[in-house]
Amino acid sequence: MKYLDEFRDPATAKKLVSAIASVTTQPWNIMEVCGGQTHSIIKYGIDQLLPEGINLIHGPGCPVCVTPLEYIDKALAIAQLQGVIFCSFGDMLRIPGSQCDLLGLKAQGADIRIVYSPLDALTLAQQNTNKQIVFFSVGFETTAPATALVAYQARQLQLNNISLLVCHVRVPPVIEALLDSPDNQVQGFLGAGHVCSIMGYREYLPLAEQFRSPIVITGFEPVDILLGLYRCIRQLEEGRFQVENAYSRVVKEQGNLPAQQLMESVFDITDRNWRGLGLIERGGLSLKDEYSNWNAELRFSVSDIYTQEPSECHSGEVLKGLIKPAQCPEFGGRCTPERPLGATMVSSEGACAAYYRYRRYDHV
Amino acid sequence: MPLIIATVAMIMSDLNLNCAVPLNYERIVMAHGGGGRLMQQLLENSIHPVFNNPILNQKHDSAVFNMNGAKCAFTTDSYVIKPLFFPGGDIGKLAVCGTLNDLAMSGAKPLYLSCSLIIEEGYPIAELECILKSMQKTAELAGVLIVTGDTKVVENGKGDGVFINTAGIGLIESNIDVNPANIQVGDCILINSDLARHGIAVMLEREGLNFEHNIESDCADLSGIVQDLIHAGLEIHCLRDLTRGGLASGLIELASTRRCHIEIDEDAIPMNDEVKSACEILGFDPLYIANEGAFVIFVPEKQVDYALTILHQHPLGRQAMQIGRVKSTHPLGLVTVQTVMGISRVVELLSGEQLPRIC
Numbered sequence: 023m024k025y026l027d028e029f030r031d032p033a034t035a036k037k038l039v040s041a042i043a044s045v046t047t048q049p050w051n052i053m054e055v056c057g058g059q060t061h062s063i064i065k066y067g068i069d070q071l072l073p074e075g076i077n078l079i080h081g082p083g084c085p086v087c088v089t090p091l092e093y094i095d096k097a098l099a100i101a102q103l104q105g106v107i108f109c110s111f112g113d114m115l116r117i118p119g120s121q122c123d124l125l126g127l128k129a130q131g132a133d134i135r136i137v138y139s140p141l142d143a144l145t146l147a148q149q150n151t152n153k154q155i156v157f158f159s160v161g162f163e164t165t166a167p168a169t170a171l172v173a174y175q176a177r178q179l180q181l182n183n184i185s186l187l188v189c190h191v192r193v194p195p196v197i198e199a200l201l202d203s204p205d206n207q208v209q210g211f212l213g214a215g216h217v218c219s220i221m222g223y224r225e226y227l228p229l230a231e232q233f234r235s236p237i238v239i240t241g242f243e244p245v246d247i248l249l250g251l252y253r254c255i256r257q258l259e260e261g262r263f264q265v266e267n268a269y270s271r272v273v274k275e276q277g278n279l280p281a282q283q284l285m286e287s288v289f290d291i292t293d294r295n296w297r298g299l300g301l302i303e304r305g306g307l308s309l310k311d312e313y314s315n316w317n318a319e320l321r322f323s324v325s326d327i328y329t330q331e332p333s334e335c336h337s338g339e340v341l342k343g344l345i346k347p348a349q350c351p352e353f354g355g356r357c358t359p360e361r362p363l364g365a366t367m368v369s370s371e372g373a374c375a376a377y378y379r380y381r382r383y384d385h386v
Numbered sequence: 387m388p389l390i391i392a393t394v395a396m397i398m399s400d401l402n403l404n405c406a407v408p409l410n411y412e413r414i415v416m417a418h419g420g421g422g423r424l425m426q427q428l429l430e431n432s433i434h435p436v437f438n439n440p441i442l443n444q445k446h447d448s449a450v451f452n453m454n455g456a457k458c459a460f461t462t463d464s465y466v467i468k469p470l471f472f473p474g475g476d477i478g479k480l481a482v483c484g485t486l487n488d489l490a491m492s493g494a495k496p497l498y499l500s501c502s503l504i505i506e507e508g509y510p511i512a513e514l515e516c517i518l519k520s521m522q523k524t525a526e527l528a529g530v531l532i533v534t535g536d537t538k539v540v541e542n543g544k545g546d547g548v549f550i551n552t553a554g555i556g557l558i559e560s561n562i563d564v565n566p567a568n569i570q571v572g573d574c575i576l577i578n579s580d581l582a583r584h585g586i587a588v589m590l591e592r593e594g595l596n597f598e599h600n601i602e603s604d605c606a607d608l609s610g611i612v613q614d615l616i617h618a619g620l621e622i623h624c625l626r627d628l629t630r631g632g633l634a635s636g637l638i639e640l641a642s643t644r645r646c647h648i649e650i651d652e653d654a655i656p657m658n659d660e661v662k663s664a665c666e667i668l669g670f671d672p673l674y675i676a677n678e679g680a681f682v683i684f685v686p687e688k689q690v691d692y693a694l695t696i697l698h699q700h701p702l703g704r705q706a707m708q709i710g711r712v713k714s715t716h717p718l719g720l721v722t723v724q725t726v727m728g729i730s731r732v733v734e735l736l737s738g739e740q741l742p743r744i745c
Contacts, residue, residue, distance in 0.1 A: 067729025129415045380731045
């Protein structure tokens with residue numbers, strides 16, 4: 023299949039693996055930011071092809087995993103109300119809140135639906151005028167433009183039976199927080215291709231400069247990831263720290279300008295709690311005041327729900343790269359995809375779930 | 387709006403999020419029917435212990451037993467699908483093929499089927515007749531008779547149009563023993579056709595996703611192609627159709643029943659390009675997607691070429707390939723896949739249903 027098979031081609035991958043081996047002279051810690059990349063790395067076994075000493079740290083780029091517990095609890099509080107049709111992306115339905123998950127609530131009769139696009143929520147609102155439609159919008163800059171479009175259109179059409187529970191997060195501030203952290207281990211980054219297809223990569227230039235850390239934007243197929251790693255390791259070995267674009271078939275320097283403009287017109291940048299990582303300054307997006315009529319937190323008075331993360335989940339250490347999932351004392355024992363202690367065990371893009379699904383036999 | 391705010395206020399006043407459903411699910415969730423680990427738990431913890439008997443414990447697609455000296459296969463399945471008509475089939479065709487295939491997987495020649503209908507009040511009789519005719523046509527082509535049945539009507543809103551249960555009975559020739567217990571180390575695993583067409587065709591239709599595509603369900607009666615294999619005199623150790631839970635779940639179940647290590651080759655698995663694209667876009671792994679006309683065959687290595695020759699001669703076996711082998715015994719049962727990168731990784735049961743990803 024064009025645009026896919028060539029990026030999964032074993033011969034090309036093999037050449038890149040040798041190229042990586044030939045430029046590597048010492049150990050390096052490299053973080054892939056995006057959960058999609060983590061999934062690919064573990065699924066194809068890319069980490070096992072690398073020279074000894076190249077340590078891949080699985081970053082906080084799984085939108086489901088970093089959505090804070092308090093937002094899951096807000097979602098559950100709204101979804102159990104009569105007259106509400108609550109919708110979200112499929113992955114979100116299995117994330118455990120403090121006491122249950124959305125699938126469990128659905129089993130008790132709550133009207134909870136999976137949508138494939140945020141715009142489906144708009145259609146639901148038009149079709150169900152006697153119901154309140156609530157869309158739980160999570161994700162990085164990749165999904166935020168579609169949410170912005172829903173808010174924009176709802177306002178244009180003055181649709182008053184739809185609202186958004188917004189918990190979007192931004193990548194650059196979390197990279198900054200990780201690099202700035204005293205226990206930081208990361209020396210270079212693979213940047214998330216989909217996020218950069220929207221935002222471009224100018225935001226990363228000052229980060230690479232300030233923290234002397236190369237950032238290579240790349241995609242999700244094995245060849246993309248290997249190329250990204252090669253270019254990142256080459257920079258580290260040569261003592262360079264630049265932003266490079268290894269995903270130019272998708273990412274342009276300026277990104278998608280209409281999408282950015284739409285986001286700017288609908289969202290403010292805000293401080294946001296990330297599950298496992300805590301408060302990240304400027305790490306999230308929230309609806310602007312002129313969209314408060316479509317803000318589900320206000321409409322359903324759930325702004326005051328604050329939930330403490332359970333201390334037994336070590337996902338914060340996993341997301342910072344301090345431990346591998348299998349090094350967590352609860353991994354595969356008290357924490358499994360059926361009974362997850364934290365979100366990294368739930369989403370298919372979560373590092374713990376990826377290890378559980380593809381690597382468990384290494385540990386049993 | 388005011389009504390909703392009032393409800394919110396009531397709940398917020400004693401906000402303890404008092405959901406009765408803990409994460410280990412005291413109530414049935416959809417994933418209990420998804421073919422993954424939750425369904426396995428339901429079978430193992432709630433269903434098998436109650437009915438426990440040696441025939442049930444064969445854990446085969448059909449129950450196999452002797453009756454008056456004849457070796458019989460007996461099976462049943464209920465069919466619940468939305469939409470009732472989908473590209474490549476309808477619930478009627480599915481209800482006949484599914485039960486025929488379960489019989490075929492035990493090496494039986496299907497003979498008689500039952501048909502129980504649960505119909506929702508208000509359902510158009512003309513559509514029901516289309517479904518019934520489709521059942522009859524599929525049965526005729528397979529050379530079986532639908533000889534008994536039942537009809538119930540439930541109130542509007544209490545069903546999804548039509549639910550169908552079929553049971554089937556067939557005869558197994560006395561010298562034939564197709565059974566997971568016969569899987570041997572060294573056996574080669576063949577597949578008759580490409581993967582994941584049924585699940586993707588139905589989902590694209592159900593969700594109204596605006597893909598331009600020509601994907602049709604692979605829904606088909608496999609009893610003919612299985613009889614061809616049997617009559618060719620092949621030494622068939624085991625057969626398994628790859629319905630709910632797909633190839634991955636089917637093989638994992640066999641590996642764990644037989645306590646063996648099965649390895650499959652990712653590159654060898656036949657896939658239709660359009661199905662592959664749809665899976666990529668939605669973030670679905672085709673190994674776990676349902677099929678209704680795909681099955682695997684376990685044969686000794688020396689018979690692979692002959693088996694492939696027989697398969698290729700049948701319209702449902704044109705794409706037949708060897709996709710893996712039984713490598714060794716294993717204390718728990720293990721399935722691994724050799725990735726295109728030459729690395730081996732484990733194939734696990736999914737917890738429940740595959741859910742489309744965020745981005």
